[in-house]
Amino acid sequence: MPRVVFREERCKGCELCKEFCPKGIIEMSGIINIMGFHPATVIRMEECTGCAICARMCPDLVIEVEREDKAIG
């Protein structure tokens, strides 16, 4: 099953990942990170397809994507 890992301490809460997630499974967390932002977080990891669109939209390299199949282009 694919998995996305968010480095929440690096997130500036811009919401670009949330906006473009095709599954709508990213939300802004209620917590406040060390930089003072509400970081993005995945609410239903089991629905993640590992498409990495969130990671591609993220300006701060917060997101890593792990998957069992081949690397995506």
Next chain:
Amino acid sequence: MAKILMKGNEAIGEGAIRAGCKYFFGYPITPQSELPHYLAKRLPEVGGVYLQAESEIGSINMVYGAAGAGARVMTSSSGPGISLMQEGISYLAGAELPCVIVNIVRGGPGLGNIAPAQSDYWQATRGGGHGDYQLIVLAPDSVQEIIDLINKAFDLADNYRIPVMLLGDGVLGQMMEPVIIEDQYETKAPKEKKWASTGRMGRGSKNLVTSLHIVPEDLEKHNIKLAAKHEEISRSEQIWEEYNTKDARLILVAYGTTARVCKAVVDMFREEGMPVGLLRPVTLWPFPSQILNSLADQADNFLAVEMSMGQMIDDVRLAVNGKKPIHFYGRSGGMLPVARDIYQEAQKLLMEE
């Protein structure tokens, strides 16, 4: 190593090549054109690059890139073009990049004219651009000395990681004299530049060429380091020529073309048995203050002679430090001081005794 006849401007070019300079970036301006003409022909012959930039701003920034990449590199210009380069020169100094900048000074301010002048002295010796920095400034007075100093200029630049300026004028540039020139100048500077930004190529860490220090504590530290370097240069690199100063009661102070005229003036006085001498600064920065200060113990008067309205005289004042009176004679706007006029000015001072 036979003696050959060479023009001043060509001597700068050939001297630079024999000092291992393979890169020249410049923009046309009178009266330094023979130098780029010469290098445009010569550099490709030695596997180097002559590149005409879109402006002096372009050329000095190309110098920044080439110097950062570890090459021996030179540019040349004259007054207005050197003014345009000042931003880049400040960056070069800030990033501690070695390079040689030639200024064949012309009459100013503004467009002024293309005749010989020494009115860029302040600009050259006070850094010239923004921020706390100095350039080493060399002022030859003969074609042979051009050759000798251009070699030295590259060594000084590499040894101290500092831009070096060679200050001349149209007279020196056009002058033809016999010179001795070595096939290949033996550099005394370290050849390897570990700081150069050349691509990591397995180095394991990155090299960054920059003058940016965003944190005030860092910039102050950097400026203190630069100041220490300037201090060391000041201590070790002052060059001057004393001409009949031994028993001189009146000492002329002049550099470059003006110093040549002043030598003739000194000869005129000496023929009459008058104790007149010349102190010729060869490094304008660091200014030869120590010798001048000690000469102030023996002389009664100093006469600064310049092709300007009086710029170097500031440094003479600082060096003599109130010990003896300092006088000035200058011509400006491209006019050359004539020996007879300097003689008369000096004679007045001798009569005051």
Next chain:
Amino acid sequence: MRKVFARPKSMKDMPMHYCPGCTHGIIHRLIAEAIDELNVFEQTIVVAPVGCSVFCCDYFDCDAYGASHGRAPAVATGVKRVLPDKIVFTYQGDGDLAAIGTSEIVHAAARGEKITVIFVNNAIYAMTGGQMAPTTLLGQVTTTTPKGREKELNGSPIKMSEMLSVLDGSAYIARVSVHNPAGIFKAKKAIKTAFETQISGKGFSMVEVLSTCPTNWGMTPLKALKWLEENMIPYYPLGEFKTPTEVV
């Protein structure tokens, strides 16, 4: 499980100073990915500009230069002429490249200088406080065009890609945008092509990347992306303006 998306090797693992939602970070990543994929990290040299991306040379882990405002193409020229086998790229904003640095960029392109330029066009001076840029759109409000940019007073915005593509020396010129995933995909492709153009020695390459500045535009990051799409793209059409095959 294996990582299918991670930080490119050419980028340092450190937080970036850019504002939330600023697309500089995306563009940085695309460049680093291209460098990684072309396997040229060890021979790549970046020339950083003045502006928000003045610190980009901290984020790219390759050898670097800090240039003065607008002069990066001249600095890159000096570097490349000394090191013709290395990969040299500049990263410049619109004030840097299209105002103060027009002379340097035009002549670097005209000479066919074998460098790559990543030109980030966000239609504003950001670092200095949101002033009008040469690429600011007509009617766009900035701190120095409080009533919006007026053609009568300020003229029209400059289309750099179109301008440079008519020069013989330019080999690859493209305009891309990073306002959505499809745009980012194309941007990456263009940036890679630009580097390939340099590697194969074909001449000058530039990718103009339409980018956002949520802070100085006074918008949320999401609104800024929408604004870019609706306002910038109609004036700055995307696409390749010159490709190496057209080079004689």
